[in-house]
Amino acid sequence: MPVISVVKDADARTMTVTARFDAPIGRVWQVWSDPRQLERWWGPPMYPATVTEHDLARGGTVTYYMTGPEGERHGGWFRVRAVDPPHNLELDAGFADADGHAIPETPTAVIRVALSEPAGGGTQMTITTAWASDEAMEQMLATGMEAGMTAAVGQIDALLDLSAQA
Amino acid sequence: MAESERADALFHALADPTRRDILAVVLRDAYSVSDLARRYPISFAAVHKHVGALERAGLVTKTRHGREQRVRGDVATLRSAHRLLDDLEALWRGRIDRIDQLLADSTEGARQCP
Numbered sequence: 001m002p003v004i005s006v007v008k009d010a011d012a013r014t015m016t017v018t019a020r021f022d023a024p025i026g027r028v029w030q031v032w033s034d035p036r037q038l039e040r041w042w043g044p045p046m047y048p049a050t051v052t053e054h055d056l057a058r059g060g061t062v063t064y065y066m067t068g069p070e071g072e073r074h075g076g077w078f079r080v081r082a083v084d085p086p087h088n089l090e091l092d093a094g095f096a097d098a099d100g101h102a103i104p105e106t107p108t109a110v111i112r113v114a115l116s117e118p119a120g121g122g123t124q125m126t127i128t129t130a131w132a133s134d135e136a137m138e139q140m141l142a143t144g145m146e147a148g149m150t151a152a153v154g155q156i157d158a159l160l161d162l163s164a165q166a
Numbered sequence: 167m168a169e170s171e172r173a174d175a176l177f178h179a180l181a182d183p184t185r186r187d188i189l190a191v192v193l194r195d196a197y198s199v200s201d202l203a204r205r206y207p208i209s210f211a212a213v214h215k216h217v218g219a220l221e222r223a224g225l226v227t228k229t230r231h232g233r234e235q236r237v238r239g240d241v242a243t244l245r246s247a248h249r250l251l252d253d254l255e256a257l258w259r260g261r262i263d264r265i266d267q268l269l270a271d272s273t274e275g276a277r278q279c280p
Binding site for chain 2: 021
């Protein structure tokens, strides 16, 4: 399993996922920098992502939507706060409408991605998601039931993986 | 309930569009199962079953109100920061696995087409 650790801190409103991949750092960077590769993993299997805009320069915008089982679209956006290929990427992330426009008054999070080359080979990726406030974190679920559902679909993925290993 | 059973119940509850709709309705206000049954072109028994699935997932609670039971969405469950983080953890575990698969696929591709 590539996931090394998941550290959840409800008080600090952060979650940090650390994973290690058996691939060179430049190759792992591509899963973020290539929109066609980003769409292959961002959305859960029942909610595949389509990236509509992808500018990973500082200040640039990435927009995408995920298509649900009944054809409904859930939009999202990133704004690039900082980028240093192939090591660091810092994004603001939020909800968008079907056309990719940010929905005002909806919660946003900051996603920090750090890639490094640990001794022994491969690439380590650390992803930290942070919310500005408890309200932003709660709203993410309370106002965005769909986001909760998307996450629930992710849960079944995890369960299927567990049962496949058993 | 074990974590995997809880997640299973949650996924099962949310996988059905009628149940998602019922949950959205009872998050706004409490309804009896009969009230809910009138909203959908399905039998009372079917609605009762949907409510049962939502209840097992901890997404709704039933409270007795005179002769009837009213169903209400459990906002506390939904808003729980820990729950949100659990869901987010599962989402990211799925993403990491898909990245791993994507990297493995491209390595195989490179081997096949040197």
